[in-house]
Amino acid sequence: MAGERAAPLLNDELDIVIPTIRNLDFLEMWRPFFEPYHLIIVQDGDPSKTIKVPEGFDYELYNRNDINRILGPKASCISFKDSACRCFGYMVSKKKYIFTIDDDCFVAKNPSGEDINALEQHIKNLLSPSTPHFFNTLYDPYRDGADFVRGYPFSLREGVPTAVSHGLWLNIPDYDAPTQLVKPRERNTRYVDAVLTIPKGTIFPMCGMNLAFNRDLIGPAMYFGLMGDGQPIGRYDDMWAGWCTKVICDHLNLGVKTGLPYIWHSKASNPFVNLKKEYKGIYWQEEIIPFFQSATLPKECTTVQQCYIELAKLVKAKLSSVDPYFTKLADAMVTWIEAWDELNPSGDKLPNGAAK
Numbered sequence: 067m068a069g070e071r072a073a074p075l076l077n078d079e080l081d082i083v084i085p086t087i088r089n090l091d092f093l094e095m096w097r098p099f100f101e102p103y104h105l106i107i108v109q110d111g112d113p114s115k116t117i118k119v120p121e122g123f124d125y126e127l128y129n130r131n132d133i134n135r136i137l138g139p140k141a142s143c144i145s146f147k148d149s150a151c152r153c154f155g156y157m158v159s160k161k162k163y164i165f166t167i168d169d170d171c172f173v174a175k176n177p178s179g180e181d182i183n184a185l186e187q188h189i190k191n192l193l194s195p196s197t198p199h200f201f202n203t204l205y206d207p208y209r210d211g212a213d214f215v216r217g218y219p220f221s222l223r224e225g226v227p228t229a230v231s232h233g234l235w236l237n238i239p240d241y242d243a244p245t246q247l248v249k250p251r252e253r254n255t256r257y258v259d260a261v262l263t264i265p266k267g268t269i270f271p272m273c274g275m276n277l278a279f280n281r282d283l284i285g286p287a288m289y290f291g292l293m294g295d296g297q298p299i300g301r302y303d304d305m306w307a308g309w310c311t312k313v314i315c316d317h318l319n320l321g322v323k324t325g326l327p328y329i330w331h332s333k334a335s336n337p338f339v340n341l342k343k344e345y346k347g348i349y350w351q352e353e354i355i356p357f358f359q360s361a362t363l364p365k366e367c368t369t370v371q372q373c374y375i376e377l378a379k380l381v382k383a384k385l386s387s388v389d390p391y392f393t394k395l396a397d398a399m400v401t402w403i404e405a406w407d408e409l410n411p412s413g414d415k416l417p418n419g420a421a422k
């Protein structure tokens with residue numbers, strides 16, 4: 067009907083997961099884009115603190131008491147006092163898609179000055195195939211006004227299902243603490259109008275602040291690790307999930323995209339605090355990255371859970387020599403899968419995650 071607004075894409079198949087220790091005023095700016103969607107708010111820190119959610123949003127909110135009540139002893143795998151807690155939201159969701167965003171991320175403007183509907187772009191990214199097996203030099207071939215270039219094999223033009231859409235950030239870039247310390251005033255002002263598939267066999271630093279994924283295809287791999295309170299490391303939650311996810315996506319013939327959409331990242335967290343959280347990760351990763359680059363999964367692993375459990379075994383066998391922390395992390399990876407399967411009985415899912 068003329069004048070009727072089109073129904074927002076996937077509004078009953080997608081949850082928005084927000085980790086927070088602050089307030090949720092940022093939602094006012096996102097209201098035109100987020101109001102039709104269900105929010106899952108994971109309140110970190112002191113559970114007795116009340117988090118105010120702006121009127122008009124449909125949401126569920128979980129604090130640490132809720133996580134402990136729901137998971138019992140398995141709650142030990144969910145981080146406390148770190149944005150890694152957000153992965154609890156992925157576990158309790160019942161939807162096919164997840165979009166997760168930090169509470170200091172706002173609506174950015176494209177070069178024409180228009181507000182960017184980041185959620186809409188993520189959905190487009192997830193609903194169109196990826197091309198991990200052969201690089202298309204004109205970027206996303208499925209985008210209006212683009213296509214596969216000459217020399218691109220027709221046998222590969224169908225692409226593979228997209229599991230992850232990794233968005234970027236204007237203003238405060240997601241730099242590690244040392245980089246932030248030497249470049250405190252650097253701001254990202256460059257808007258690159260492109261979406262790229264990350265080639266098979268290449269891992270990447272996944273940032274959790276503007277991220278969407280197909281929960282049915284890759285959800286169980288999105289464990290944001292053991293970080294924060296009581297752990298020797300922080301701010302590697304999203305990185306760990308990204309490394310595990312990409313190895314599993316490569317094994318299961320799924321795609322990962324990065325690029326559009328941009329959000330406006332407003333808060334630079336304290337680089338000195340960040341350095342204390344990150345410093346072990348900065349040298350451990352010189353051994354972790356080669357581990358993931360050489361990790362291979364048996365062909366018998368046909369579900370994300372099977373791949374993840376196998377990866378946990380490899381972590382315990384090959385990374386525990388780096389630090390005993392990885393033994394604990396490997397065990398937590400198994401606990402995560404047990405908790406996931408408890409809350410998401412897989413009887414109604416096929417090996418590739420599709421509903422029966």
Ligand SMILES: O=c1ccn([C@@H]2O[C@H](COP(=O)(O)OP(=O)(O)O[C@H]3O[C@@H](CO)[C@H](O)[C@H]3O)[C@@H](O)[C@H]2O)c(=O)[nH]1
Pocket residue numbers: 084085086087088109110111146147148149150151167168169170240273274275294300301302303304333334335
């Ligand atoms: O203990 C905490 C700290 C923060 N949060 C919530 O998590 C996100 C991100 O927090 P913040 O914006 O302060 O941190 P950044 O350094 O900008 O975040 C980047 O590093 C990653 C952390 O691993 C993060 O994903 C990146 O965006 C906010 O919503 C805080 O409210 C928390 O829940 N618990």
Ligand SMILES: [Mn+2]
Pocket residue numbers: 168170275331332333334335
């Ligand atoms: Mn931030």
